[in-house]
Amino acid sequence: MPRSATTPFKNRILQGAALAMIGLALAGCxxxxxxxxxxxxxxxxxxxxxxxxxxxxxxxxxxxxxxxxxxxxxxxxxxxxxxxxxxxxxxxxxxxxxxxxxxxxxxxxxxxxxxxxxxxxxxxxxxxxxxxxxxxxxxxDWKLVSAQGAILDQMGKPSEARARYRDALDIMPNEPSVLSNLGMSYVLTGDLRTAETYLRHAAGQPTADSRVRQNLALIVGLQGRFSEAEQIARRELSQQQADANVAYLRSMLSQQNSWQKLASKDGQQPNNTN
The missing domain is CATH 1.25.40.10 (Tetratricopeptide repeat domain)
Structure with a gap:
C-alpha cells in the first residue's frame, strides 16, 4: 500500500491491531x-x-x-x-x-x-x-510460532509473518487464534476481504473466544457494515463489556472518512449502515 495513502487514524488502527495480535498469539503461553x-x-x-x-x-x-x-x-x-x-x-x-x-x-x-x-x-x-x-x-510450540508471526507483522514483514502462521497451523490445524492473527495480518496490508475470510473461519471454530469475534467485528466495521459489526461485538459478552466494545468501534468508525478510505483501498464501496 503506498505510504501516502496511510492516514494517522489508520496508523493507530493498524498499530492497535498488531499489538492485539501479539496478545492473542501468546494467550495460553x-x-x-x-x-x-x-x-x-x-x-x-x-x-x-x-x-x-x-x-x-x-x-x-x-x-x-x-x-x-x-x-x-x-x-x-x-x-x-x-x-x-x-x-x-x-x-x-x-x-x-x-x-x-x-x-x-x-x-x-x-x-x-x-x-x-x-x-x-x-x-x-x-x-x-x-x-x-x-x-x-x-x-x-504453535503458540510461540504464532507469536513470532505477530511480532514480524508489527515489524513490517508480512510475508515472513504469514509463513510463521502457516507453520503454526501445520502444528495445530484450524486453531482460531492463529487464523485470527493471519486474518489481522491482511488488515495490516489493507486487504480487508481476505482478512474477513480468515476471521470468519476463526470465529466459526468451536474453541474461538470473544477476542477472535471482536477482531471479526472490527474488520466488518472497517468495511462499513456497522450494524453487522455491532451484532458480532455484542455476542457472548456482558452488557458492560459489549457497550464498551461497541463504543470503541463507534469512536473508530466515526472518524472522518476512515473506513471509507480503507474500503476503497480494498476495491469496495462502503455500505453505510450507521
Missing amino acids: STTKDKMTTGSIPASTRPVESMDVNEVRSATERAGQIYEKNPRDPVNGVYYATLLRSAGRDAQALAVMQQVAISNPNDRNVLAAYGKAQAAAGQLQQALDTIGRAQTPDRP
Whole structure:
C-alpha cells in the first residue's frame, strides 16, 4: 500500500491491531500451570482478559504484594506482568519480567511472557529473540510460532509473518487464534476481504473466544457494515463489556472518512449502515 495513502487514524488502527495480535498469539503461553510455588496465585484465578477495571486493579495490588515478597516466583511474576500490561503499564511489566527471567532463564513460559512484555514495550527484535530462545525445535510450540508471526507483522514483514502462521497451523490445524492473527495480518496490508475470510473461519471454530469475534467485528466495521459489526461485538459478552466494545468501534468508525478510505483501498464501496 503506498505510504501516502496511510492516514494517522489508520496508523493507530493498524498499530492497535498488531499489538492485539501479539496478545492473542501468546494467550495460553503466559502461565506456568504444571507447578505452583509457595505464595503463587491460586490455580482458579480468572483469566485477566475477562476481568473488569476494578477486578484488574484489585488483582494487580495482590499480585504486586506477592511479587515484593518473592520476585523470583515465575507463576506470580508472569501473572503480575500480565495484569500490568492489561492496565497499560507496559514499562513496569517489562521491568518485572526482566527480574523474573533472570531467576528463571530456562522456563519457557517465563521467556514467552518476557517476549510478550518486550513486544508491548516496542522492543520487537528483542522480543523475537527471546521467544526464539523459548522455542524447542524438536517439539515446537504453535503458540510461540504464532507469536513470532505477530511480532514480524508489527515489524513490517508480512510475508515472513504469514509463513510463521502457516507453520503454526501445520502444528495445530484450524486453531482460531492463529487464523485470527493471519486474518489481522491482511488488515495490516489493507486487504480487508481476505482478512474477513480468515476471521470468519476463526470465529466459526468451536474453541474461538470473544477476542477472535471482536477482531471479526472490527474488520466488518472497517468495511462499513456497522450494524453487522455491532451484532458480532455484542455476542457472548456482558452488557458492560459489549457497550464498551461497541463504543470503541463507534469512536473508530466515526472518524472522518476512515473506513471509507480503507474500503476503497480494498476495491469496495462502503455500505453505510450507521
